[in-house]
Amino acid sequence: MxxxxxxxxxxxxxxxxxxxxxxxxxxxxxxxxxxxxxxxxxxxxxxxxxxxxxxxxxxxxxxxxxxxxxxxxHVSPLLTAALKKSEPALRGEALGVVESRFVSIGINAADIAVKKSEVRLLKFVAGQGITGKSFFVLGGDVAAVREAVEAASESLGDKLVEAVVIPNPAEAMARALTGGVR
Structure with missing residues (x-):
């Protein structure tokens, strides 16, 4: 594709x-x-x-x-994979969570994020059960995750709900966000 x-x-x-x-x-x-x-x-x-x-x-x-x-x-293969299934976080990697008001613009922001920096797109959640919003989870080293989150946030503008970087997440939190830790 x-x-x-x-x-x-x-x-x-x-x-x-x-x-x-x-x-x-x-x-x-x-x-x-x-x-x-x-x-x-x-x-x-x-x-x-x-x-x-x-x-x-x-x-x-x-x-x-x-x-x-x-x-x-030239859609990122990381995006197409995340639209199909989640990836577990790696022990010790930083996580970034970006939340958008709409699904369509959230998909675009996720593509921008993974093209901007060396990060993994671990999960993309599209609308169901979260009042039509979307969010995605990025993983990688702290600097790369920060850069990717900033790029995604900038692309979302006023459609950004919230974006955070968790430098050293507890394993239970990483598992809750991505479905697993390896």
Missing amino acids: DTLGVVELSSIAAGAELADGMVKVADVELVRAATLCSGRFIIYVAGDREAVETSVNFARAGQKRLTGSFVIS
Whole structure:
């Protein structure tokens, strides 16, 4: 997957209809089309850049329920892996937690973070059970995690809820955030 398109809507019904149109208008893979808390809907499409841009531009054209959309080229493999499954933290590594008001912009911020610094993207949580917000957890040495968290925070602007760096997390806390420690 070279390019990822992310579209977020404030309506489940409009999202279902839009996802159908997005895959019909361009040769893209529908990676995810799902409900989020607070009655929102998220759509991920993947493929080559031109096809993904066509699909996302279709979504942007006249869709009143759109709350966010992004096209991420040369998407980091760390991001695509984290969207599928969490990674355990390593003993002694610093953790960064970045929380966003929306899923779509949170995905973009996570991609920016892992491209900015030598960190691992351990977990990405998209909307369900957290009132439609998103958060992600980064791991690495303290300086790298700080740099990545700062880059993500800057990209989020007023959509940032909170961002923290935990330099030496307790093992129980690392396990709680990422699902494991190794």
